[in-house]
């Protein structure tokens with residue numbers, strides 16, 4: 001390509017990002033070239049700070065700027081309720097729903113023997129340590145109903161079954177507007193298991 005080296009370099013770097021092929025990377029690079037310098041500086045600075053300033057909360061492994069994340073250091077949250085999520089994106093989705101006031105435990109992955117992800121790698125051992133030390137009443141498993149999510153949830157239930165703690169799961173059934181015939185097997189299974197009582201009321 002007949003682009004000058006600095007432009008080529010940006011295109012190369014952008015095309016390494018997930019979902020960006022060389023074509024879209026080129027379009028994006030040309031767009032950035034047309035933006036004001038301060039906007040580009042702000043973008044570059046924010047990317048640098050991403051690595052410099054974000055770490056994992058030592059308590060729940062959520063993203064944090066300090067030792068503890070904003071949720072673990074919030075005295076108004078209930079430490080007796082721990083919600084187990086796959087990653088910080090799932091945590092953010094649950095936070096956005098606005099009704100959960102407990103703490104979290106972020107696994108950063110699901111069990112996957114093929115990828116070498118065992119109970120230690122996904123921080124299940126750390127969860128057990130927490131349960132030994134903290135007065136937890138309930139563990140809410142909020143993993144996605146995918147094959148890996150279901151496998152991890154079953155493992156977790158097995159792990160917790162002898163502990164004096166209540167274990168719950170997200171009631172997750174068919175999405176609104178979804179036809180039963182198009183639901184995949186796992187979704188349907190969960191919908192059947194979490195069926196709601198209608199009568200007698």
Ligand SMILES: [Zn+2]
Nearest residue numbers: 057060069072
């Ligand atoms: Zn935390």
